[in-house]
Amino acid sequence: MARLLTREFFAREAVIVAPELLNVVLVGRGATGRIVEVEAYAGESDAASHAFRGPTARNATMFGLPGRLYVYFTYGMHHCANVVCGKVGVAGAVLVRALAPLDGLETMRRRRGGAKAPRELCSGPAKLCQALGIAGVDDGADLVTGEGGLALVDDGTPAPDDPWCGRRVGLSARVGGAGALLWRFAVPGDPNVSRHAWRVE
DNA sequence: GGGGGGATTCGG
DNA sequence: CGAATCCCCCCG
Numbered sequence A: 001m002a003r004l005l006t007r008e009f010f011a012r013e014a015v016i017v018a019p020e021l022l023n024v025v026l027v028g029r030g031a032t033g034r035i036v037e038v039e040a041y042a043g044e045s046d047a048a049s050h051a052f053r054g055p056t057a058r059n060a061t062m063f064g065l066p067g068r069l070y071v072y073f074t075y076g077m078h079h080c081a082n083v084v085c086g087k088v089g090v091a092g093a094v095l096v097r098a099l100a101p102l103d104g105l106e107t108m109r110r111r112r113g114g115a116k117a118p119r120e121l122c123s124g125p126a127k128l129c130q131a132l133g134i135a136g137v138d139d140g141a142d143l144v145t146g147e148g149g150l151a152l153v154d155d156g157t158p159a160p161d162d163p164w165c166g167r168r169v170g171l172s173a174r175v176g177g178a179g180a181l182l183w184r185f186a187v188p189g190d191p192n193v194s195r196h197a198w199r200v201e
Numbered sequence B: 001g002g003g004g005g006g007a008t009t010c011g012g
Numbered sequence C: 001c002g003a004a005t006c007c008c009c010c011c012g
Helices: A014-020 A105-111 A125-132 A173-180
Strands: A025-027 A032-041 A069-074 A078-084 A093-103 A151-154 A164-166 A184-186
Touching (some): A014 A032, A014 A093, A025 A093, A032 A125, A105 A125
Antiparallel strands (some): A025 A151, A032 A184, A069 A078, A078 A093, A164 A184
16 A cells, blocks of 8 residues: 655654664656655754754755755765754755665666676765766755655555664764764664664664 | 765676 | 765855
8 A cells, every 4th residue: 555655744843753764765767666764854953963053055955845855965965864853944854865775776776887786886975976977966856745756655655663763963063962872763674774883673 | 276085886 | 993985065
């Protein structure tokens, strides 16, 4: 029983939504994958968030309608994709860190540059954007309506009752206490999940 | 207008 | 472990 997720689902705090997004299907361009690892980011209260210093041109999507895609560009070559959470005017987002490839694996391999094992296709936030054809032009795409060809679908697979939890990855020392939060969540044992330290609940 | 740093990835 | 390779944003 596949169904699109509702606007209300996303209009809650990112840290609440994040573990519930595990096992949800992300529909990309000619390829789909099941979400197996995510991170939550709050807004102006979260020193690790792009929205920490308030609205800017880059993070505008984070302050807008929940359920839309926030895409940012980093390290001069990579894109990363987030799902906007929280009410309009309140910044929040869930970074999608890894997928289990479901469909369109040949398309993913072509985009990722040659023969790759399935676990090499979507096991990272920039890898999965490349595999699904997500780029800067997709910032603001509405995942609830599916306009723009990107969507989130509940196919009936429930989120795990006992997700792995860990610290968020790649944060600089300047974020201080925000780096200690266990705001990264994963499907236990999935091979596409990163091997950074986990605290299993 | 300048400069530091980045929610990463891949190869040596 | 460091290069790749831009863009964003804060500060002066």
